[in-house]
Amino acid sequence: xxxxxxxxxxxxxxxIASVVTGGGATVEHIGSNDKDAAVNGDIVVLAVPYPxxxxxxxxxxxxxxxxxxxxxxxxxxxxxxxxxxVPSDSSAAAELADALPSSTVLKAFNTNFxxxxxxxxxxxxxxxxxxxxxxxxAKQNLASAVQAGGVDAVDVGSLKRARELExxxxxxxxxxxxxxxxxxxxxxxxR
Amino acid sequence: xxxxxxxxxxxxxxxIASVVTGGGATVEHIGSNDKDAAVNGDIVVLAVPYPxxxxxxxxxxxxxxxxxxxxxxxxxxxxxxxxxxVPSDSSAAAELADALPSSTVLKAFNTNFxxxxxxxxxxxxxxxxxxxxxxxxAKQNLASAVQAGGVDAVDVGSLKRARELExxxxxxxxxxxxxxxxxxxxxxxxR
Numbered sequence: 001x002x003x004x005x006x007x008x009x010x011x012x013x014x015x016i017a018s019v020v021t022g023g024g025a026t027v028e029h030i031g032s033n034d035k036d037a038a039v040n041g042d043i044v045v046l047a048v049p050y051p052x053x054x055x056x057x058x059x060x061x062x063x064x065x066x067x068x069x070x071x072x073x074x075x076x077x078x079x080x081x082x083x084x085x086v087p088s089d090s091s092a093a094a095e096l097a098d099a100l101p102s103s104t105v106l107k108a109f110n111t112n113f114x115x116x117x118x119x120x121x122x123x124x125x126x127x128x129x130x131x132x133x134x135x136x137x138a139k140q141n142l143a144s145a146v147q148a149g150g151v152d153a154v155d156v157g158s159l160k161r162a163r164e165l166e167x168x169x170x171x172x173x174x175x176x177x178x179x180x181x182x183x184x185x186x187x188x189x190x191r
Numbered sequence: 192x193x194x195x196x197x198x199x200x201x202x203x204x205x206x207i208a209s210v211v212t213g214g215g216a217t218v219e220h221i222g223s224n225d226k227d228a229a230v231n232g233d234i235v236v237l238a239v240p241y242p243x244x245x246x247x248x249x250x251x252x253x254x255x256x257x258x259x260x261x262x263x264x265x266x267x268x269x270x271x272x273x274x275x276x277v278p279s280d281s282s283a284a285a286e287l288a289d290a291l292p293s294s295t296v297l298k299a300f301n302t303n304f305x306x307x308x309x310x311x312x313x314x315x316x317x318x319x320x321x322x323x324x325x326x327x328x329a330k331q332n333l334a335s336a337v338q339a340g341g342v343d344a345v346d347v348g349s350l351k352r353a354r355e356l357e358x359x360x361x362x363x364x365x366x367x368x369x370x371x372x373x374x375x376x377x378x379x380x381x382r
Binding site: 082088089122154155157158160161163165167170171175180181182187190191 | 349359
């Protein structure tokens with residue numbers, strides 16, 4: 001059975017937990033007040049805002065070694081809503097992989113609004129979790145845990161594709177903020 | 192009534208023409224064998240592959256002055272299928288705007304497969320044309336022509352957002368080539 005450790009207790013952390021526990025996985029949460037907590041999960045989800053990644057990697061790098069670590073962030077400039085704060089030829093996921101050289105970093109869930117994970121639908125479509133990463137077995141494990149919970153999962157390629165996933169997440173956030181789509185829908189991939 | 196000039200006679204040119212003529216617009220086509228053709232449309236669609244833009248702008252810049260010009264390209268590196276050929280902090284649309292300083296350049300249709308324009312559906316969803324540009328009136332005119340033809344249209348923001356549209360187009364092409372989605376479906380925005 002897959003075991004998850006989820007950093008964070010917000011809407012995304014809760015929604016991701018509901019999907020994977022629905023599929024039979026066990027989940028433990030680590031909150032920002034937990035200092036030096038044990039990390040027991042095989043898959044670790046950093047369900048925190050982008051700026052929180054730096055402190056987590058500084059504090060937990062050793063405990064994350066050898067584990068699969070999921071970056072779900074959308075590194076927007078929330079002052080301007082007009083750009084990302086990562087370099088245009090990089091991604092939050094690439095930065096995380098650099099900061100955690102002994103972990104297997106995947107990008108996932110950043111194109112899903114929390115509500116579409118909870119409802120498992122985007123309009124009339126089944127919600128799809130898009131996964132990018134360089135380790136096929138890690139992507140397959142995550143996809144299986146997500147699919148067991150009732151949501152579709154799609155391997156979109158190498159960790160380089162995190163850049164495109166972050167572009168989708170960025171555009172989707174600006175469209176929802178501008179009422180061009182809803183916080184309960186957004187983009188979806190029709191298979 | 193809106194008048195369109197469409198450069199190209201391929202699948203995308205045909206599909207775009209079918210949408211806007213369905214909405215009552217008139218369309219003329221200019222093919223690669225037409226030398227120094229007249230450009231009569233108010234909206235000009237460059238429905239050609241990215242590498243063809245350079246020659247068209249060199250030949251037709253004067254005739255495109257004062258017109259709304261649509262870039263629909265996905266500037267992929269088709270040898271590697273692993274990157275775009277435009278700089279990471281730019282876009283094909285930004286390059287086109289630089290090459291046509293007297294035209295109003297919009298990005299549109301690059302996230303639509305031809306089949307989804309012809310069928311007007313992406314799975315069970317109505318096809319949406321995503322439009323980026325810096326001229327609100329031009330975007331509204333295009334949106335009206337597209338909506339009159341039965342397809343949804345969404346203003347996604349300034350021409351800077353072409354970068355995110357090209358990221359979606361890029362990822363969608365790699366997913367279709369990898370059989371992770373179909374050439375008749377792909378990404379869609381649920382409103």
